[in-house]
Amino acid sequence: MIKSTLIYRDDGLPLCTSVDDDNDPQLLAEKKKVKVVVSRFTPNSATEATLESGPYEINYIKHQSIIYFVICERGYPRNLAFSYLNDISMEFEHSYSSEINKVSTRPYAFVSFDNFLQKTIKAYSDKKVQDNLDQLNQELVGVKQVMSKNIEDLLYRGDSLDKMSDISASLKESSKKYRKSAQKINFDLLISQYAPIAIIAFIFVFLFWYMFLR
Numbered sequence: 570m571i572k573s574t575l576i577y578r579d580d581g582l583p584l585c586t587s588v589d590d591d592n593d594p595q596l597l598a599e600k601k602k603v604k605v606v607v608s609r610f611t612p613n614s615a616t617e618a619t620l621e622s623g624p625y626e627i628n629y630i631k632h633q634s635i636i637y638f639v640i641c642e643r644g645y646p647r648n649l650a651f652s653y654l655n656d657i658s659m660e661f662e663h664s665y666s667s668e669i670n671k672v673s674t675r676p677y678a679f680v681s682f683d684n685f686l687q688k689t690i691k692a693y694s695d696k697k698v699q700d701n702l703d704q705l706n707q708e709l710v711g712v713k714q715v716m717s718k719n720i721e722d723l724l725y726r727g728d729s730l731d732k733m734s735d736i737s738a739s740l741k742e743s744s745k746k747y748r749k750s751a752q753k754i755n756f757d758l759l760i761s762q763y764a765p766i767a768i769i770a771f772i773f774v775f776l777f778w779y780m781f782l783r
């Protein structure tokens with residue numbers, strides 16, 4: 570299930586966070602990790618990714634200058650997590666587009682957005698809604714290719730979000746090459762299956778024409 574939502578500006582300013590259980594030390598630790606991740610962002614960083622962190626997954630998308638994070642329990646459908654992030658990003662930017670980039674914006678200036686977050690979290694936590702959204706996502710989007718990384722590698726072993734972006738781009742290029750190769754293999758297979766039939770049919774038509782219609 571969804572445990573927490575955090576919205577940051579890419580200069581590190583926290584804009585909004587969902588009202589969560591502040592007595593959960595593990596969740597508080599994950600929120601601190603999110604703050605460190607934000608500090609690592611550069612213009613070349615991956616715009617969407619999943620960071621694996623123990624029993625949790627931290628999913629994020631970056632749209633323009635705003636970064637949207639959702640902390641989920643491990644096993645929560647990833648396509649639903651990204652669908653949730655897209656929903657809240659559209660609503661947030663629609664509601665506050667004229668204010669979010671002002672220099673005078675104060676930390677957590679948009680806490681009232683939590684009302685929308687709580688309603689949306691509730692919707693995405695409903696089993697029937699989950700099943701319907703999951704099916705819809707599978708039909709319309711298919712398997713979404715999103716870069717995954719263990720957050721320990723990112724925070725403590727020197728990997729960067731820029732490196733993740735490079736790896737993600739490489740994965741997408743490889744996927745295109747494999748898809749083209751698969752299409753060629755399928756075409757060759759069709760030729761090998763139907764070419765003999767076509768040749769026999771041509772010979773039969775030629776003989777029929779030669780013997781009866783010439």
